[in-house]
Amino acid sequence: MVDTSLSSVELFIVSKYNKNNKLEVIIKMVRYMIFKGFPYYLGAIATTKCIRAILFVFVPGKNGDRVTLDSCTGWVRHMGRFYESRTYSFLLDTQLSKGNIEVLLLDKKKHPILKLNEHSPSGTIALDGKSRYYLRWEFRSASGKCKLQW
Incomplete structure (x- = not known):
């Protein structure tokens, strides 16, 4: 019943x-x-991607993202979970055996406002909790594990 x-x-x-x-x-x-509201829930998990890889595991989280990959080329973009207006510190921890990874923080018009990679793994930026932000991961023949924390 x-x-x-x-x-x-x-x-x-x-x-x-x-x-x-x-x-x-x-x-x-x-x-x-x-x-x-559905936009609140779906916005946190909506992901677009264009990936070519042997192995690709992407885990977005509330305070960071994790990626495990093997021979991965392409990109992943998802809406960031920044609901508080404050200064955020980002730290990219890369443990790659080969290739490159770059993480871009994009504003609501999808223009880059912060860029992180293995040469520049940390950054600090003030974000507005009412605005929409995206995280875009870009992979170039990358193998290994990565973690982005904020």
Whole structure:
């Protein structure tokens, strides 16, 4: 029996994932998304990419991103999670066996405002919590692990 108090989005998800323990988590997640608004939730995870690689694992996070790759060339762009107006310090930790990586912080018009690479691994910039920012990772035949923290 289906709970009739669920919204149409929740009913769709319930019908797709009908497992007892996961059902409650999924419903709570969807209700949270509806409460906060879909743009708030999707903006944090929306990612575009153009990658050619043997191995590529990209994990965006709340206070940083992690990347594990092998023979990777291309780029990844995602919306940054900078909800507070303050000065952010960025630190790029690269552990590459070959190739190059560059990380660009882009403003809402997608113009670069900060550039990090293995020669310039840190930077500090004041960001407005109400504005939209993007992080763009660029890879050139890169293999290894990287971590960006802020």
